[in-house]
Amino acid sequence: MFPLRVVDGLRLDREVREVLLPGAVLCDDYGVPRRLPRFFYEIPTWDDARRIQLGPNFALWEFIQTDVREAPPLRAFPRYVPCAITTLAMCLEQFRTAVGTFVHIAANGGYRSPRHALTCNASPHCWGTAVNVYRVGDVFLDDRESIERFAATARSVLPGVWTREFGTDRGLTDDHLHLDFGYMVSVPRDAPADPLGNEASPGEIM
Amino acid sequence: MPVPPPVLQHDPVRPPHVDALEGLRARFETLERQSGARALAVGVYDTRTHTAFRYHADRWFHAASTIKVAILLGVYAAIHEGRLTSRSRLHVRNRFRSAIDGHPFRVLADRDGNSEVHAAIGKMMRIGELAHHMIATSSNLATNLLLDLVGLSTVQRALDEFGLTGVDVRRGVEDERAFERGVNNRVTADGLVALLRAIAEERTFSPDLSRQMLDVLHAQEFKNGIPARLPRAVRVAHKTGEISTVAHDAGVVYPPNREPYVIAVLTEWEPDATGRSATIAEVSHTVFDALTLAGTGDQDRA
Numbered sequence: 001m002f003p004l005r006v007v008d009g010l011r012l013d014r015e016v017r018e019v020l021l022p023g024a025v026l027c028d029d030y031g032v033p034r035r036l037p038r039f040f041y042e043i044p045t046w047d048d049a050r051r052i053q054l055g056p057n058f059a060l061w062e063f064i065q066t067d068v069r070e071a072p073p074l075r076a077f078p079r080y081v082p083c084a085i086t087t088l089a090m091c092l093e094q095f096r097t098a099v100g101t102f103v104h105i106a107a108n109g110g111y112r113s114p115r116h117a118l119t120c121n122a123s124p125h126c127w128g129t130a131v132n133v134y135r136v137g138d139v140f141l142d143d144r145e146s147i148e149r150f151a152a153t154a155r156s157v158l159p160g161v162w163t164r165e166f167g168t169d170r171g172l173t174d175d176h177l178h179l180d181f182g183y184m185v186s187v188p189r190d191a192p193a194d195p196l197g198n199e200a201s202p203g204e205i206m
Numbered sequence: 207m208p209v210p211p212p213v214l215q216h217d218p219v220r221p222p223h224v225d226a227l228e229g230l231r232a233r234f235e236t237l238e239r240q241s242g243a244r245a246l247a248v249g250v251y252d253t254r255t256h257t258a259f260r261y262h263a264d265r266w267f268h269a270a271s272t273i274k275v276a277i278l279l280g281v282y283a284a285i286h287e288g289r290l291t292s293r294s295r296l297h298v299r300n301r302f303r304s305a306i307d308g309h310p311f312r313v314l315a316d317r318d319g320n321s322e323v324h325a326a327i328g329k330m331m332r333i334g335e336l337a338h339h340m341i342a343t344s345s346n347l348a349t350n351l352l353l354d355l356v357g358l359s360t361v362q363r364a365l366d367e368f369g370l371t372g373v374d375v376r377r378g379v380e381d382e383r384a385f386e387r388g389v390n391n392r393v394t395a396d397g398l399v400a401l402l403r404a405i406a407e408e409r410t411f412s413p414d415l416s417r418q419m420l421d422v423l424h425a426q427e428f429k430n431g432i433p434a435r436l437p438r439a440v441r442v443a444h445k446t447g448e449i450s451t452v453a454h455d456a457g458v459v460y461p462p463n464r465e466p467y468v469i470a471v472l473t474e475w476e477p478d479a480t481g482r483s484a485t486i487a488e489v490s491h492t493v494f495d496a497l498t499l500a501g502t503g504d505q506d507r508a
Contacts, residue, residue: 067330068294068355107297107330134328142300168310175301176328 004041019071019115026122034122040080054089063110069117082128083186098157101137130180227259241485245474249395254465263395270447273391280361286411292334298326305377320345342425350378372397398456398470406458431455434487453482
């Protein structure tokens with residue numbers, strides 16, 4: 001049985017709600033509104049994050065490493081991560097099998113909140129559906145050759161995955177491989193029922 | 207509280223230490239000429255006698271890594287403001303934007319004095335660790351990470367808060383595009399002395415934060431400048447700086463059984479010149495003798 005409790009973000013304390021923005025709407029780079037996830041796994045302690053495996057090769061802590069630029073309420077435990085994180089981990093297992101070696105997720109490169117200082121528009125990092133991989137095995141992904149090679153590998157084994165192109169301009173990458181699965185929202189079967197019957201409350205467009 | 211400019215305090219009757227310091231001027235003129243340096247500047251402030259000595263101390267130099275003391279001040283300003291703590295974690299990423307045009311650049315590992323921070327790329331390090339590496343081993347990567355985090359405006363605001371002039375922070379380090387266009391960090395000996403004096407006198411933010419900054423400066427591992435020819439018992443909290451055309455060292459010197467003094471030695475050279483560290487060490491040794499050893503004989507040398 002999966003050990004983490006599913007919580008309704010709309011019922012969390014106000015200071016946490018204000019940074020998770022459950023069910024709120026963010027616009028993407030093209031101005032298209034995207035609704036943020038509402039349900040989250042609650043992570044009681046860092047020890048739990050270290051202990052809980054999301055797959056044979058990925059532990060939960062690897063997806064929640066954020067630095068001082070994360071919103072203060074999310075720098076302390078309990079912490080919250082969108083339920084889609086388990087699906088992301090399954091996809092990364094596929095990628096890990098394809099490359100045949102360790103896949104390292106960068107700090108700030110897993111889930112980060114809409115209030116993280118690095119969050120810009122509707123980044124799938126806020127949905128728990130994107131990772132920045134900075135190293136595969138002994139290869140640091142900091143040049144065109146390595147980034148494009150592993151991006152091609154990802155696309156070959158992960159149908160529908162989006163990879164950021166190599167480059168130095170805004171929206172491109174030159175020091176990591178960005179993989180994301182878009183604005184996927186996961187609502188586990190044990191998600192708490194909404195007493196009002198609303199699947200997602202109307203959110204403010206951010 | 208603004209820091210008063212370090213000017214010579216004239217007592218009604220000139221005490222011997224003033225003459226001792228003023229007697230250095232001729233020696234530094236000779237040293238400057240004989241060393242082959244293009245320029246030498248020295249600033250000294252003695253917290254025991256409240257006197258200062260200035261030799262070309264208002265001349266501007268490329269700051270090299272001495273600018274990291276100002277960035278340290280900016281980091282502690284952010285700590286003081288509650289934006290971060292020394293235990294906060296920061297993503298180690300080697301990607302920065304030029305102050306000129308925003309063009310991305312990296313700090314080359316083989317040009318950096320520290321490999322530990324480069325080894326953490328992709329991971330996180332604590333602010334305190336990065337500050338330590340920025341000063342103790344002069345890590346350029348740590349420096350740019352910290353400056354990126356707190357911002358130039360925070361550093362400048364902190365300098366302004368304490369009335370510190372003579373320290374001009376324009377950009378991070380290894381920003382070649384800015385260097386080519388002459389946009390550089392600059393310091394004067396006066397400026398570094400005033401900055402270090404504010405820290406040493408525990409006037410920056412709070413006594414506790416000032417002492418934390420001093421602890422970082424005490425961890426300096428490059429000791430071939432100011433400390434090189436001082437007695438072993440003398441502690442020095444300092445920061446060196448060197449590029450092809452300048453070599454500097456600035457710090458707080460703590461002789462045993464005596465109040466500390468602040469010293470900044472700035473030098474400019476032809477790119478292929480030798481004897482830079484020896485010149486700084488000679489200046490430091492000369493100042494130390496003038497302030498502490500007059501009439502007492504020599505001591506155990508490091």
